[in-house]
Amino acid sequence: MTDKIHITGLDKVFGVAPNTPKALDGILLNVAANEFVTLVGASGCGKSTLLRILAGLEDRSAGQIIINGRPVSGPSPERAMVFQHYSLYPWLSVMQNIKFSRNLRTGRENLSSSDVEIASGRADALLSLMGLGHVADHYPNQLSGGMQQRVAIARALMGRPDVLLMDEPFGALDAQSREVMHDLIRHVYALEKATVVFVTHDVEEAIYLGQRVVVMAPRPGRIDSIYTVPLPEKREQDMKHVPEFLALKKQILARIRETSGMKTDFDMLEQLTRKNQPDASL
Amino acid sequence: MTESKAASGNLARLWRVRGSLSRRSYLVIASLGLLSPLVLWLWVVSTGKIDAVFMPTPLSVLSRIAEWYQADNLLGDAWISIYRVSMGFLLSAMLALPLALMIGVYKPVQAFFEPLTDFVRYMPAVAFVPLVMVWVGIEESAKIAIIFIGTFFQMVLMMAEDVRRVPITQIEAAQTMGATPNEIIKLVILPSAKPALMDTLRVTLGWAWTYLVVAELVAANSGLGYAIMKAQRFLQTDKIFAGILLIGVIGLAMDQAFRWLHRISFPWMYRK
Numbered sequence: 050m051t052d053k054i055h056i057t058g059l060d061k062v063f064g065v066a067p068n069t070p071k072a073l074d075g076i077l078l079n080v081a082a083n084e085f086v087t088l089v090g091a092s093g094c095g096k097s098t099l100l101r102i103l104a105g106l107e108d109r110s111a112g113q114i115i116i117n118g119r120p121v122s123g124p125s126p127e128r129a130m131v132f133q134h135y136s137l138y139p140w141l142s143v144m145q146n147i148k149f150s151r152n153l154r155t156g157r158e159n160l161s162s163s164d165v166e167i168a169s170g171r172a173d174a175l176l177s178l179m180g181l182g183h184v185a186d187h188y189p190n191q192l193s194g195g196m197q198q199r200v201a202i203a204r205a206l207m208g209r210p211d212v213l214l215m216d217e218p219f220g221a222l223d224a225q226s227r228e229v230m231h232d233l234i235r236h237v238y239a240l241e242k243a244t245v246v247f248v249t250h251d252v253e254e255a256i257y258l259g260q261r262v263v264v265m266a267p268r269p270g271r272i273d274s275i276y277t278v279p280l281p282e283k284r285e286q287d288m289k290h291v292p293e294f295l296a297l298k299k300q301i302l303a304r305i306r307e308t309s310g311m312k313t314d315f316d317m318l319e320q321l322t323r324k325n326q327p328d329a330s331l
Numbered sequence: 332m333t334e335s336k337a338a339s340g341n342l343a344r345l346w347r348v349r350g351s352l353s354r355r356s357y358l359v360i361a362s363l364g365l366l367s368p369l370v371l372w373l374w375v376v377s378t379g380k381i382d383a384v385f386m387p388t389p390l391s392v393l394s395r396i397a398e399w400y401q402a403d404n405l406l407g408d409a410w411i412s413i414y415r416v417s418m419g420f421l422l423s424a425m426l427a428l429p430l431a432l433m434i435g436v437y438k439p440v441q442a443f444f445e446p447l448t449d450f451v452r453y454m455p456a457v458a459f460v461p462l463v464m465v466w467v468g469i470e471e472s473a474k475i476a477i478i479f480i481g482t483f484f485q486m487v488l489m490m491a492e493d494v495r496r497v498p499i500t501q502i503e504a505a506q507t508m509g510a511t512p513n514e515i516i517k518l519v520i521l522p523s524a525k526p527a528l529m530d531t532l533r534v535t536l537g538w539a540w541t542y543l544v545v546a547e548l549v550a551a552n553s554g555l556g557y558a559i560m561k562a563q564r565f566l567q568t569d570k571i572f573a574g575i576l577l578i579g580v581i582g583l584a585m586d587q588a589f590r591w592l593h594r595i596s597f598p599w600m601y602r603k
Contacts (some may be wrong), residue, residue, distance in 0.1 A: 105504050108400060128511035136500040140522050140599050150508040150517055190600040201504075 053244045054080035054103070055214065059112035060271070061098055072098050074269035076112065084166055085238055087259030089252055089301065091229045091309030096248045103246060104130045117211060129210035131201050131218045137189040144185040147172050147203045148176040167247060168207075171309065178237065195226035202234070206241060208256025215247045219254070228286060231257055235284050248304050252301050255282060264301055266308035273308050276301060387569035395569040399558075409577060412543055412554040415471065419478025420539040426534060427486040434487070435494025435524075436516060445491065448484050454505035456542055474546040474554075481542030482494070486535050493527035494520060518527050526597045533589040540582050 057077035060070060070113040073095045080086050088096040101107040103114065105124035108235055116128065137146050151168055176182050179199040190195050198218055205213060215234075219227045235258065238245055249255050255262045256278055268275040279293045344350060352360070369389065375381060376388045383391070398404040432438040459480050468474040497520050506517045547556025555574050563572035594601055 104503075106506065106508055119564070124503075124509070130504070130507040132500045132504060134500070135498045136504040136521070138501060138523070139351055140525075141596065149518075151507075153505075153508060153510050188602060190599065191602060204504075205507075214507075301400065327531040 051082055052079045053082040053084070053116065054078070054246070055115040056103075057113050059099070059102070059114065060104065060110045061095065061107070061108045065312040067153045071110075071269035073102075073109075074271045076270075076272060078245060078263065078272060083245055085247065085258060085260050086263060087249060087251055087255035088263045088265060089232075089259075090265030090273070090304065091262055091267055091305055092250065093267040093270070094265035094309075096265050097265070098270065100130075100214050100216050100248045100264075102155060104128055106130070117205070121206070126208045127211045129205035129208060129212070129213060130214045130216065131198070131205050133220050134197070134219045136201055137204075138190050142186050142188060143181055143200050144172065144176065144191070145206055146189065146200055149173060149204060150208045172207065173211075175206055178240070179203045179233070193226070194224050196232060197212070198222065200232065203238070206237070206243075209241075210243060213241075213243045213245045218247075218250055220250070226252070226259050230286070232286070234258065239282075252298055252305070253289060256280075256297055256301070257289060262297075262301060264304050264308075266305075268310070273321060274304055314329065332590065366405075384566060384568055385444045391569045392572045393587055395567070396573045396577070399570065399573060403558075405577075408553060408555050408558050409581065412453075412547070412556065413581065415474045415546070415554065416478060416539045416543045419475040420482060420536055422475065423479050423483040423486050423535070427483055427490055428528070431487050431490030432494055432521070434491040435497075435518060437526070441491070445488070448487050452484040452488065457545050460545065464550055473550055474543070477546040477550075478529055478539050478542045481545070482535050482539050485538065489531045489535070490528055492523045493531055496527065497523040507574065508541070514525075526593065526600055529589065529593050529596070533586060533593075535584060536589065540578060544578070 056076055059073055060071055062071050062117060076099060088099065090096050094149045098107060102109050103116075103121065105121055105128065119130075132309070138149065141149065148168070156324065172199070176185055179202065180200055184196065189200065192200070198232055219230050222230065224331035231254065247255075247258055250259075252262075257280075262276045262278060264273045264276070265271065274298060278297065280288055343350065345356075355386035369580050372386075372389060374388060387395075396405070399408075430444065434439070434444050456477065460477060463473050463476045463480070467476050501519055501523055502515055505515050510518065543554070544559070547554040548560045551557040553576055559574035562574065563570075
């Protein structure tokens with residue numbers, strides 16, 4: 050089996066009160082090695098919770114997750130995570146942030162001096178790959194939001210993770226820097242050969258980045274449908290305007306609207322407007 | 332015409348909500364603030380309507396300080412007071428820091444200590460003075476003990492809050508990089524909370540001075556607080572003023588030293 054990530058019957062319930070809807074209900078998902086999968090869905094669909102369980106930061110209530118043939122129990126450096134914000138260490142320089150995992154015992158175990166050299170070589174390579182060479186000695190709060198996320202991604206890649214988990218990493222960025230980051234992350238993905246699970250609420254982002262888009266639905270949090278993206282491996286910004294892209298975007302947006310309960314809101318809106326038109330009621 | 336418009340524009344800028352101020356203007360206004368009580372004092376005294384016993388002149392207070400310095404061992408009084416404050420404060424800080432760290436990191440430790448600390452915190456430290464005299468005596472250790480009681484419990488709660496305010500994503504990022512709990516405390520939580528912890532120390536140092544005076548008023552035969560109390564017995568209002576002013580000046584100096592230390596210890600907070 051070539052599946053990197055194997056999720057079966059995964060349930061998650063927050064709290065102990067009876068009748069609380071499941072945050073995740075019977076999640077079944079396989080991710081192949083070196084696949085780029087994106088998760089989208091309305092808020093409350095559990096996409097971030099699913100990612101946090103994969104990272105080992107959240108316990109699961111039932112079910113099984115197997116990554117690399119081993120069940121997940123707690124966080125591990127083989128599954129790196131990039132958060133939306135506030136995850137950098139403001140007291141460390143950009144370079145020290147990227148090399149942070151080198152201070153940890155797990156990073157030092159069985160380390161020869163040549164390994165250390167390779168590590169600094171890798172830090173330098175990541176620095177230039179992410180376009181951070183000129184700010185290596187800056188502190189994070191001297192950088193823009195986009196640059197800070199580049200540092201966070203470089204730091205996550207430093208330990209050569211098998212799986213890269215990204216939790217709305219560009220959610221706080223403006224549209225222009227987000228487009229730059231999209232191409233950058235695709236480039237990094239092509240070079241690093243990691244398996245990527247990427248959570249976002251932006252459907253366009255999900256299609257542009259992913260090979261498969263997993264649409265999730267709320268109450269209870271579940272996988273609604275999975276779409277294979279009909280785009281070549283090498284992505285370009287112009288592809289956002291081709292008919293296949295637009296058709297898929299329309300389809301996914303409709304699915305999200307239908308499953309998120311927004312439809313009922315529209316109905317209510319319609320009722321309200323009807324009430325305000327006395328002619329129609331007569 | 333246009334100039335006055337520009338001037339009123341500047342004035343409006345000063346009063347913007349959460350506005351900013353140049354360093355020079357800040358210093359000017361700060362000096363005005365520090366000088367205004369002195370001016371008020373001079374004015375009240377110059378009306379001549381208040382007896383010198385109630386309100387001595389600034390000049391008589393100054394000459395009292397000079398006399399105190401020459402004949403009455405002012406430096407000795409100041410030194411012993413600074414010593415007591417420092418010892419009580421350091422003892423507090425050294426015990427409060429590890430305890431606060433554990434409270435802020437581990438929920439069971441929080442459950443055990445925090446309600447207890449809250450309870451003790453509300454017992455007035457001043458009321459412990461007679462007990463301390465019975466238990467510890469009237470040696471130096473008694474004054475240090477009173478300062479300790481006055482500052483320790485507040486310090487624990489405030490420092491625990493500082494530790495809890497470390498963003499969870501900073502901790503989770505370390506976990507996903509394979510950090511052990513000890514590494515998270517040493518490499519993430521402590522350095523992240525350090526600036527806030529130092530601010531807490533600066534604030535609690537002010538309280539240490541309050542409790543110093545309490546300790547010296549009731550159980551001492553030296554120090555600035557004792558000098559104030561003795562002066563009251565002899566109706567030397569100018570010396571009471573002198574003592575209070577000296578404590579204010581020393582406190583201000585220590586506070587500024589802490590701020591300076593903050594700036595040089597955490598350059599990343601001040602660089603934009």
